[in-house]
Amino acid sequence: MPAVQETVARVRAIDVDQYKYGFVTDIESDLAEKGLSEDTVRFISMKKCEPEWMLEWRLEAYRRWRTMTEPNWARVDYPPIDYEDLYYYAAPKGTKSGPQTLADVDPELLRTYEKLGIPLVEQEILAGVEQRRVAVDAVFDSVSVATTFKEELSKAGVIFCPISEAIREHPELVKKYLGSVVPTSDNFFATLNSAVFSDGSFVYVPKGVRCPMELSTYFRINEKNTGQFERTLIIADEGAYVSYLEGCTAPMRDENQLHAAVVELVALDDAEIKYSTVQNWYPGDAEGKGGIYNFVTKRGDCRGKNSKISWTQVETGSAITWKYPSCVLRGDGSRGEFYSIAISNGRQQVDSGTKMIHLGKNTTSKIISKGISAGKSQNTYRGLVSAHRKATNARNFTNCDSLLIGHDCGAHTVPYLEAKTSTAVFEHEATTSKISEDQMFYCQQRGLSEEEAVALIVNGFVKDVLQQLPMEFAVEAQKLISISLEGSVG
Amino acid sequence: MNADIRPIRTAAESSLGDIFAAAREELPGGEAALRVRDEAFAVVGRKGLPNRRVEDWKYTDLRALMREARPLADTPGADEVEAARALLPFGEVAARRVVFVNGRLSPDLSDMDTLEEGLSIAPLAVALAGDAVSALALKGVPNDNAVVALNTAFAADGLVIAVSDGAKIDRPIHVANIQTGAAHASYGRVLVSVGKGGSITLIESHVGDSGAHQTNTLIGLDIADGASAKVLKLQDEGLGTLHLATLAARLGAKAFFESVSLATGSSAARQQIYLDFAGDKAKAEVFGAGLAAGGKRHLDTTLVIDHRTLGCSSRELFKTALDGEARSVFQGRITVRPGAQKTDGKMMANALLLSETAEADAKPELEIFADDVVCGHGATVGAIDDELLFYLMARGIPKAEAEGLLVQAFVGEALESVDDDALRDALSARAERWLSERV
């Protein structure tokens, strides 16, 4: 089992608290003044050279946000966030808004992404992978610093660019779709994001086009005391297909940092969007100091008939995760899928799951969630499956399994099932257990060490979800899982 | 967060306040009891009746279900006692009967003589005259729950049943609750303690006329080490009645508890069940069947299973069939606290929707803080399986009859563990009648 041995070797090579992506890039930044006011919103909008309508949109969200209170229903516990003590905008000095070529990018930034395993070059993207190409949009704190393969994509008619650029260059598309899935008033964090979002990716795949390569965004928080508020909007027009990957890391810092993103997906008739995330924000140290607060609103709207949206997530990072990638199954015959691996260790707190809202006829959804808790972490699956009166023949299958490693952690399952039509068929099953002693014994009897055996069994436990990831991501994710469980045995 | 301050009261909330103010002095139990009652009423006084914004009441909005508060029932007259006699269920079941008419113990209809050795039965008032606090402020029950709090505030009558160590009481005790006459509210509380190694079976029935009554009963069991208790319930209230009920059981080491219920009545009902595992290696089984048709019938089952000791096991199975515009709610939480290793907890809720307009909501929860456990839950919602229906029809069984057979089999699974044949037959017959009335 070379893969397992390699994993274990990597695990051994690092200390308990060592987070591989924890370095800080020494680069000067342009910061907005600390705190949040209408002026901050105006400043961000100005920095982005935004049109007036966008500023108005942001201000409306800002005013709404001032009237809202932070949600407290999730099973997460953290000291109050002082929203006035944050920077809402940070950009590496010298980055101008507007389209850039790779040649313009600060070499220090290129080195950062190289170190993260995401070299920003338009050749082979991930080491060891033949031919397969991935277009990358790299977001560093509040701005997009580079987008690769733009030209080649535009030949196919695919628009892939920073959202700030899309607001300027494709206002008709942005106006039509931005906020149409996650309205500005949706929830506290989404509304905050609507007011101050800085950058993120925009994708439009035109009618009948199968996007010629994987698209990917790589988010990096670098600056201290900075919130990252990215906004992603992906539209697959009729019959289009796109697969999109998202990766995230941040330096190790003692303070907590806020990440409140919004992702909106729109799939029109017969379109398909596959959205994969490997979330590896800094989780804080073993004592729970530092780490990212990952408060994210992700929602896909299967607006057209027979459309399909699939979310796959591997969540290993962040001090706190509050995240429910959801599907609104509006079009008749549409399908939503959610595949999740959520691993918590140390003092991490995860409250994550999905919502499948069946509105159209003959809509189907599938939820596979695998939670693994270790250390002193708390890991909650929270999900809603609902079928409205008119959603005849709605079908859902849900399977949530939790694995506990060690006796100081918690694993919780909170599903909500709401069926308002007799033609709906919902099936939900959940189990919680520890790694089977028999399985451990069997592996150890065959010569695996305890850690190797755990890594092997856990990888088996999450296999159904890993299979959903594009191959190169799956390999990364598999390694990440083992690293995340470092120190959980014995 | 801001639910604590609610200056605006609904009509029901204000009249509850008036009713309590007028009745509090008359309620049994003296000063000590009064303090507990005042405290309990303050829960509702402060927060009002829970509505759907309160997580535990998300699917059952008590404020909406209780638009008005009914006056407390008067002591029943002879007419009402006679009317009640005609409604008494389970005549064919061999059991000691204790009857409450409109919440008041009716000695004429009850059999409390010649008690078996080791068994004592006393009216609640007697217990309240003694240690009122422990009879009212129960352990292992969320006293800030509105239904529990109202019961604590108003409970005027009930029973205290005690089984001494080692006593095995073979003859079941049937506590019959009958509502009849003018629309009223009635509150009852039955406290059962089973001494070490003892055993008892309680049959609980709720029937009544079609009046718009409001009932609120609480059964609290304290099952000592190695003891065993069973509670078998038929909830067949009249279709105008709001039925609120709490069943709480505390299990000692190696204790056994079983509960089986069939709900076919009431306009709206909420059954709350709290299991508290206080000793190691105890075992509990909770089964429930619900049948609701027509109107806007509402059937809520809320289950909280608290595993805090070693090596206990719990099994819960709930089956509900819904027709018309009926709605079922299942909320079930299994909690395994730190240190409650080797817990084995399984919960299943199945809802069968027989009409386009029926609705089922389920929220099964696992809350696990110990690693060496095997816990799971499942929930399904769906219509009758066409394949099964076809198989039955292909043997010549007409559609309606085939459906009935399948519904009966569906809910029957939750009733099959009743080992008293006469009682099981009576429950099955009630389910069958529901089915025949449906067609």
Added chain:
Amino acid sequence: MLSIKNLHASIEDKPILRGLDLEVKAGEVHAIMGPNGSGKSTLSYVLAGKPDYEVTDGSATLEGEDLLALEADERAIRGLFLAFQYPLEIPGVATMTFLKTALNAQRRARGEDELPTPAFMKLVREKADGLGISTDMLKRGLNVGFSGGEKKRNEVLQMALLEPKLCVLDETDSGLDIDALKIVSEGVNALRAKNRGFVVITHYQRLLDHIRPDIVHVMAKGRIVRTGGPELAHELEAQGYAAYAADAA
């Protein structure tokens, strides 16, 4: 007895039967063989009246009565019996209860009195013994926890009890070992009678060694493409369905 003319049927708009003709007289045993996907099981479901199967053309009558206009239970009452390829499991409905409900429903529909319980029990015991079905099996939920062989024996028990006019056996041999096959076949053979017809659907010839057919049909592409005597089954066994399968594709 059974007369099928130009029968067309589809499922979810996909045509499966495309002009099937078949005449079965009382006392005859017809075997229908054919490659996978030729529509054999569809034929059995369409005859028994399974929802989701839509008849788009043609007719099927049993003793002159239009089957297609009837519900599944009405067809059963007219004497049509389908032995399922995969008998369904119904937990909570005891096999005994099921048998009694079915028999009495049929008796009632024919204007006969319901059979009193003791007489019924005696009848079931007699028939069950011959098929090696234990009392314990009869008490259990319908087909719940039954082995493949037990399920098929239970189908034959139902057939024996309900005394249908026309029996359709859908792949009754699937999943049976040689001993179970013998028991089931003997059960079926015992029911052969002058006034009863059989349609035996099977992929393999081996079942026909035990239940000897009078007439063998080959089905492909949703219709009967060849008809012959018992020797046709042996020919198919030797040569396979290749010729028909190619045609069917």
